[in-house]
Amino acid sequence: MRYTSVFVLCVSLFAYAYGNNVSVAQQEIDKNKRWALIIGISQYERKDDINPLRFAVNDATAIRDALIDQQTGTFLADHILLLTDTAPQRPTRANILARLAVLKDQTRPEDTLLIFFSGHGYPKGQEIYLLPQDAQLTVLKDTAIPLTMWKERIAQIPAQTKVIILDACHSGGVEKGKGGRGEMSSQFEQSIAPPVGQATLSSSRREQTSYEDEESGHGVFTRYLLDTLTGDGDANGDKVITLQEASDYVEQRVRAWGFQKGKVQTPYLESSLTEDVILAIAKPAEGVPQTYGIRIDTTPQGAKIILxxxxxQKRTPQIINVPQVGTYLIELTLNGYKPYSGSVIISDNQTVIPIAPSLQRLDRTTPEPTTQATGILYVKALIENREVEADVYIDGKKVGETTYQNADMLSRTYEIEVRGSELYHPYKETIVVSENETTRVEANLSPAFGRLKVTSEPSAASVDVLDMSDTRRTGGQTPLNVSQIKSETYKVKLEKDRYYYPENRTVIIEDGKAIEESVEFRPKFGTFVITSEPSDAEVIFDGASKGNTPLTLNRVLSGNYTLELRKELHLDWSDTVQIKDGQKREIPIKLPTNYGTLKVDYEPKGATVYLNEQRLGNTPLPPKKLKPGTYSLRVMAGDKYRDASFKSVVVMNGQTQQLEGVLKRLKGGVTVLSNPGEADIYLNGTKAGITPKKLVNLDADDYTLTLKKEGYGDYTQPLRIRDGMLPSIDVTLSQKGNVKIFSTPANADIYLDSKKVGVTPKTLSELEPSNYTLYPLRASEG
Known part of the structure; x- marks a missing residue:
């Protein structure tokens, strides 16, 4: 089997806060203001890598007992958190960090805090690690506790005055033959040097060895420290044991022990405290009624105590109070182990007598007889009275799954372990299989999980739930409800876009308990409310168009931005604007005008106005707002009027440019000839002369030309006069004719083109040359 050299750290942290000008003897101890975390690790899970320790659990348990002693102790039992590898709460990395977090929430500056750690430590590189029970040397960062983290977590605890008591450092069994705990690492000693307001009591000087005492079952230093914590060492007779008195007492006795054994070990105290602190109450003076106790522990624990x-009706570990000095018979029994019996003698100078035997297993090495006795083993796993599948281990070896049955089990003692999922604690039991009997194991797996709820304001925040090695275990969005999460210490990390990330929350999930974490985010954005006069201006925010005023820009990250407003016929506005966290900033902007006014009123009404060749409207033109500048303008009224054109119309900001006038008519002419001549000329029914005639200065327009002459038929045609043109029209007039109409009988009505023109006989004279329709003659009514 391979072992790695490590050293153990036994650290006790006492935190006291006192007022000024109060003597030590006068200080009243309030046990309700005292808390303790006591850690002792003898057996490590990675047994192939890390040596077991002999007395770490004994040290931790003894310190706990001394602190709650009825006569000399200064702590309440329910104010002490005990983590050992034989206690219900094991000293895993998660549990240790979780208990530190609990103390951070429970304690106040005026409280007293004690932390005791007894177990392996391990230096690697520039860091030193405390090794929890589940530590792995190959992945120290994720499974051990760096001393820097340890110090940070303790510093976060509110106690203002702290005393560190260090019982040397185990060497992990490298010097087993010497019976020592190894040499104090100078690197470690420097790393725990007390800052302002702290004191450090160490078990030995650097590079010395801290030894263990086989007789007492403790480290030599802890042996004599326990004497002071149980009331010895009151040098000045003020009925309390102070830190300085304890230091003097322990130093003298450890050095004396070393002198007798031929070894060197010198405890020493380094302190930056302004006042001494109380560690224990002194023993009662002689003659005062006194009780005595027997502190009984076993390996393994849980043995029945018979006195x-x-x-x-009690089991180990336990303190059994007895009324007087004398000899007491102790019997200890535990299933699967040989009974233990012994006697204890209590004398006047002893208050608490410790005994801590290691129970011996029932002998399994005795050769089995030729015909081996067997029994039946039946194992099932239950969760809330419901059978479930789980792995079955016998003496550390997996043998199957539940429901498990073996009818050929040798009759002897076995260690049974039933392992379900990681959300349930393993079930362990020592059983004895008897010949021809059935041994039933009902493994009720207890939950190793709690419930976690994470909420935030606002909601929909991203949530990551990390273990203490920063491995993500679950997550989602708020509100997050995790119905089953392994009992452990976690960091809850929340993020939400445009909000400041809150500090990671540490939550401790305990079996069967519901934990709720609620976070209120602080925004790192603000709101702009942008208005303008006039409204409907385009908003350009940091180079991007966002819409028109009035405009609200929400959730704008805090900072400086470029804001521009643009509106037709107004000057552009631009400035740098700032928004702060949670701010609602209103920005009213008045845009200066940037236009002039153009008015156009030309006759004839309805003339079309063109600006820069773009149609603008018809006269009379309503006032038009134009950007300052030079424009070309043209007024047109068709082909009958001469256009009015302006190459340079200047429009100035704030001024009105007015153009008005009358468009000139276009002029032309025509020469009118006729055969025969001297025919009357009519334009649009108005006589204009006699042929031949040159008609000039006529408005360009459409006319109706008519020629009339006695004895000739009228001549009519359309005439279009164009600007600057003088065409000639030569017309041959047709003479009028006569028609004589007879009928038999006479006096018939004569109709010409449906019009009655007389009765027969009749001569129709001076008819215009044309085709006519003569209707049938009708007899006259007369």
Missing amino acids: NGQDT
């Missing part, structure tokens, strides 16, 4: 033949 002088009477069942005490």
Whole structure:
């Protein structure tokens, strides 16, 4: 089997806070203001890598007992958290860090805090690690506790005055033959040097060895420290044991022990405290009624205690109070182990007598007889009275799954372990299989999980739940509900876009308990409310168009931005604006005008106005707002009027430019000839002359030309006069004709083109040359 050299750290942290000008003897101890975390690790899970320790659990248990002693102790039992590898709460990395977090929440500056650690430590590189029970040397970062982290977590605990008591450092069994705990690492000693407001009591000087005492079952230093914690060492007779008195007492006795054994070990005290602190109450003076106790522990624990033949109804570890000095018979029994019996003598100078025997297993090495006796083993796993599948281990070896049955089990003692999922604690039991009998094991797996709820304001935040090695275990979005999460210490990390990340929360999940974490995010954004006069201006925010005023920009990250406003016919506005966390900033902006006014009123009404060749409207033109500048303008009224054109119309900001006038008519002419001549000329029914005639200065327009002459038919045609044109029209007029109409009988009505023109006989004279329709003659009514 391979072992790695390590050293053990036995650290006790006492934190006291006192007022000024109060003597030590006068200080009243309030046990309700005292808390303790006591850690002792003898057996490590990685047995192939890390040596077991002999007295670490004994040291931790003894310190706990001394602190709660009825006469000399200064702590309440329910204010002490005990983590040992034989206690219900094991000293795993998660449990240790979780208990430190609990103390951070429970304690106040005026409280007293004690932390005791007894177990292996391990230096690697520039860091020193405390090794919890589940430590792995190959992955120290994730499974051990760096001393820097240890110090940080303790520093976060509110106690203002702290005393560190260090019982040397185990060497992990490298010097087993010497019976020592190894040399104090100078690197470690420097790393735990007391800052302001702290004191450090160490078991030995650097490079010395801290030894163990086989007789007492403790380290030599702890042996004599326990004497002071149980009331010895009151040098000045003030009925309390102070840190300085304890240091003097322990130093003298450890050095004396070393002198007798031919060894060197010198405890020493380094302190930056301004006042001494109380560690224990002195023993009662002689003659005062006193009780005595027997501190009984076993390896393994849980043995029944029988005192002088009477069942005490208690199991180890335990302090059994006795009324007087004398000899007491102790019997200890535990299934699967040989019974233990012994006697204890209590004298006047002894208050608490410790005994801590290691129970011997029932002999399994005796050769089996030729015909081996066997029994039946039946194992099932239950969760809330419901059978489940689980792995079955016998003496550390997996043999199957539940429900497990073996009818050929040799009749002897076995260690049974039933392992379900990681969400349930393993079940362990020592059983004896008897010949021809059935041994039933009902493994009720207890939950190793709790419930976690994480909420935030606002909600929909990202949540990561990390273990203490920063491995993500679960997550999602708030509100997050995790119905089953392994009992452990976790860091809850929350993030939400545009909000400050809150400090990671440490939560301790305990079996069967519900934990709720609620976080209120602090925004790292603000809100802009942008208005303008006039409204409907385009908003350019940090180079991007966001819309038109009035405009609200929400959730804008805090900082400086470029804001621009643009509106037609107004000057652009630009500035740098700042928004702060949670701010609602209103920005009203008045945009200066940037236009002039153009008015156009030309006759004839309805003339079309073009600006820069773009149609603008018709006259009279309503006032038009234009950007300052030079424009070309043209007014048109079709092909009958001459256009009015302006190459440079200047529009100035704030001024009105007015253009008005009358468009000139276009002029033309025509020469009118006729055959025969001297025919009357009519334009649109108005006489304009006699042929031949040159008609000039006529408005360009469409006309109706008519020629009339006595004895000739009228001549009519359309005439279009164009600007600057003088065409000629030569017309031959047709003479009028006569028609004589007879009928038999006479006096018939004459109709020409449906119009009655007389009765027969009749001559129709001066008819215009044309085709006519002569209707049938009708007899006259007369």
